[in-house]
Amino acid sequence: RRMSAQLDAIRFSRIVPPARPRRFGGTAFGDIALVPAPWLKDPKGIRDVEEWYVSTAMRFDYVYELFQRQCEIGLANLAKIYDAVGDRVSAIFVTGTDFGTQSGPFISCKSYGSLYQPFHRRVNDWIHEQTPWKTFIHSCGSIVALLDQIVDAGFDVLNPVQCSAAGMDPGVLKEKYGEKICFWGGGVDTQKTLPFGTPEEVRREVSERIRVFNSKGGFVFNTIHNIQGNTPIENLVAMFEALGRKVSV
Numbered sequence: 001r002r003m004s005a006q007l008d009a010i011r012f013s014r015i016v017p018p019a020r021p022r023r024f025g026g027t028a029f030g031d032i033a034l035v036p037a038p039w040l041k042d043p044k045g046i047r048d049v050e051e052w053y054v055s056t057a058m059r060f061d062y063v064y065e066l067f068q069r070q071c072e073i074g075l076a077n078l079a080k081i082y083d084a085v086g087d088r089v090s091a092i093f094v095t096g097t098d099f100g101t102q103s104g105p106f107i108s109c110k111s112y113g114s115l116y117q118p119f120h121r122r123v124n125d126w127i128h129e130q131t132p133w134k135t136f137i138h139s140c141g142s143i144v145a146l147l148d149q150i151v152d153a154g155f156d157v158l159n160p161v162q163c164s165a166a167g168m169d170p171g172v173l174k175e176k177y178g179e180k181i182c183f184w185g186g187g188v189d190t191q192k193t194l195p196f197g198t199p200e201e202v203r204r205e206v207s208e209r210i211r212v213f214n215s216k217g218g219f220v221f222n223t224i225h226n227i228q229g230n231t232p233i234e235n236l237v238a239m240f241e242a243l244g245r246k247v248s249v
Contacts, residue, residue, distance in 0.1 A: 053106075056107075056111065056115060057111070060114075060115065063115065064115060067115070067116075067119050068119075071119045071122055071123065074123060075122070075123065075126055078092075078123070078126060078127065078130075079130075082130060082131050087131075087132055089131075089133055090133065090134065091133060091134040091135070091136045091156070091157055092127060092131075092133045092134070092135060092136060093136045093138070094120065094123055094124065094127075094135050094136060094137060094155070095120065095137050095138070095139075096137075096138040096139075097116070097139060098138075098139050098140045098141060099112065099139045099141065099143050099146055100139055100140055100141020100142045100143040100146075100162070100165060101141045101142065101165075102141060102142065102164075102165050102166065103142060103165070103166045104141075104142045104145065104166055104167070105141070105142060105143055105145050105146055106141075107146075109145060109146060109149060112146055112149055113149055117149055117152070117153045120137075120150075120153040120154070120155070121152075121153045121154055123135075124153060124154030124155060125154060128154065134156035134157055134182070135154065135155050135156050135157065136155070136156070136157040136159060136184070137150060137155045137157065137158055137159070138159045138160065139158075139159075140160060140162050140165075140225065141162055141165050142162070142165035142166040142167050142168055143165075143168075144167040144168055144172075144173070145167070147173075147176075147177055147181075150181075151177065151180045151181055155181060156181065156182055157181065157182045157184050157220075158177075158181050158182070158183055158184065158185075159184040159185045159222070160184075160185035160186070160222065160223075160224050160225050161173070161183045161184070161185040161186030161213075161224065162185075162186075162224050162225070163186050163189065163209070163224065164189050164191050164192065164224065170186060170208075170209060170212045170213060171212055173186075174212050174213055174215060178213075178215070178216065178218055179216075179218070181218075182218045182219065182220065183213050183218060183219050183220070184219075184220040184222055185220075185222045185223070185224055185225075186209055186213055186222075186224060187206060187209050187210070187213075187221045187222050187223055187224070187239075187243075188202060188205050188206050188209065188223050188224065188239055189205065189224055190223050190224045190225045190226065190227060190228060190231075191224070191225075193205050194223060194227065194228075194231055194235055194236075194239065195228050195230050195231045195232075195235070197235065198235075199234050199235055199237070199238035200238070202235045202238040202239050202242065203238045203239075203241065203242040204242075206238075206239050206242035206243055206246070207242050207245075207246060209221075210242075210243070210246040211246075214246075221243055223239075
């Protein structure tokens with residue numbers, strides 16, 4: 001096929017850049033290494049974003065074959081990274097594709113299972129077989145419908161745990177998945193509470209999220225997403241105060 005011929009013309013020696021991990025200092029507690037992989041929000045010049053997602057449905061074979069080849073590249077880089085940093089890495093960022101919107105996933109369970117999950121599982125399996133690392137997936141939005149498949153793909157850590165999205169109730173997530181995956185995030189809402197709430201509302205939410213998610217462990221406190229520039233300083237102070245009280249208990 002034409003796609004195969006094009007891909008075969010670009011061989012590994014030209015398209016597999018050497019892994020160069022940088023600044024892995026200290027004890028490496030909480031360090032994360034990044035691995036080039038096909039599941040990035042920006043399709044890297046292949047098509048614009050709208051056309052890319054149309055292609056996942058209309059040109060399935062093309063995208064699948066592309067993912068196959070890029071998965072091979074990712075696995076090759078994983079081996080290089082492990083050779084370079086070994087056990088100094090605790091967790092490794094495998095994918096940052098956002099599968100969710102505010103109201104639900106924008107990819108069906110069937111599409112995730114046929115197009116993304118096979119490669120997620122292949123990468124996670126290699127990591128678990130060859131290293132002591134934990135694997136990390138980032139996906140914003142409401143992804144509760146995909147969580148069974150995400151867990152089945154072998155991910156150890158879920159981020160950012162967007163509790164403000166539909167169906168992402170902290171108690172339900174913890175009860176159903178608390179023994180299957182670590183929640184890295186969900187600590188306080190960065191859409192409403194942190195930028196627009198009062199310091200007391202921030203304290204209450206932080207305390208409640210820690211109470212729910214940290215029950216029996218499996219929780220890394222983090223804001224749901226990046227702290228925005230309009231966030232009041234007093235709310236940040238309240239967040240750290242509430243976190244400090246819970247951690248010291």
